[in-house]
Amino acid sequence: MNALPVIAAVDGSDDSLRALDWAADDARRRGAALRVVHVRQYAAWTQPGVLVAGLPEADDDPVLVEVRGHLDDRADLPSTEYVALEGVSAAVLPELGTSAQLLVLGSRGRGGFASLLLGSNGMAAARDAECPVVVVPRPGREVHDELPAEPGPRVVVGLQVDSPDEATLSFAFAEAALRGARLQVIAAYAWPVQTWATAGELVPPAMDQDVIENETWTLAEGFLAPYRAEHPDVRADALAAPGDAAGHLVAASKDADLVVVGRHRRRLLAPARMLGSVTQAVLLHAASPVAVVPPAAGEV
Numbered sequence: 001m002n003a004l005p006v007i008a009a010v011d012g013s014d015d016s017l018r019a020l021d022w023a024a025d026d027a028r029r030r031g032a033a034l035r036v037v038h039v040r041q042y043a044a045w046t047q048p049g050v051l052v053a054g055l056p057e058a059d060d061d062p063v064l065v066e067v068r069g070h071l072d073d074r075a076d077l078p079s080t081e082y083v084a085l086e087g088v089s090a091a092v093l094p095e096l097g098t099s100a101q102l103l104v105l106g107s108r109g110r111g112g113f114a115s116l117l118l119g120s121n122g123m124a125a126a127r128d129a130e131c132p133v134v135v136v137p138r139p140g141r142e143v144h145d146e147l148p149a150e151p152g153p154r155v156v157v158g159l160q161v162d163s164p165d166e167a168t169l170s171f172a173f174a175e176a177a178l179r180g181a182r183l184q185v186i187a188a189y190a191w192p193v194q195t196w197a198t199a200g201e202l203v204p205p206a207m208d209q210d211v212i213e214n215e216t217w218t219l220a221e222g223f224l225a226p227y228r229a230e231h232p233d234v235r236a237d238a239l240a241a242p243g244d245a246a247g248h249l250v251a252a253s254k255d256a257d258l259v260v261v262g263r264h265r266r267r268l269l270a271p272a273r274m275l276g277s278v279t280q281a282v283l284l285h286a287a288s289p290v291a292v293v294p295p296a297a298g299e300v
Contacts, residue, residue, distance in 0.1 A: 015106025
């Protein structure tokens, strides 16, 4: 079993308290300890991004005192520790991923602009942390399109059949198993496929959509086979859907327990870490918590 803790980043905001509750539940399911971390903006004598533990002590940190009170009534609370750090949150939070099996935070912290759907700390952690990052949104996000879904616990994961992400699929199956949830696997394919003959003239697609959809579904089923064997109690349903992958994942997020997406792999001409357009769109608009999973070691 992974001995690393689940880390919840808190700042006293309602968003971070919702994330804390989510993290406590997930730590309990995993049989992991819960580490609650408050990052104060660095003082004048410290360097940005440098972790300075114990300034102030956790027992004297008003945010952590408030958080302790928030958790006092939970009978099922896992082993919990409280840590106060100083530094720039957007730099410190991703560094916590090296000592966590999961990092959880709210979609926007106390200092965020009200117009932002996702704060800079959440974006930085999702992009840079070494462990999976879960961002818990504010309640009430509207999803205008819906995908048909059976009632009951459900985890959603996106699958690119042309470049399947093993780390993302493995995390999604494991999380579904922990929750006793069904796994909804969405494999999007481009449609309509358009080509240009001459300037301004579109050529109708020569391919049959049913054929492409069936091929996409067949590839998805093949990729899922080893994970089904590893998690025989998880029911995984593959859906091949035309068009925008982000739109389908956001639509599926309504009433879902979790949506799982992969972080963008580094490329030769873009060596910096990136989230990718689909992942960013899902983080900004999904109604459920979103887990962003980094590539496996050696693929980052």
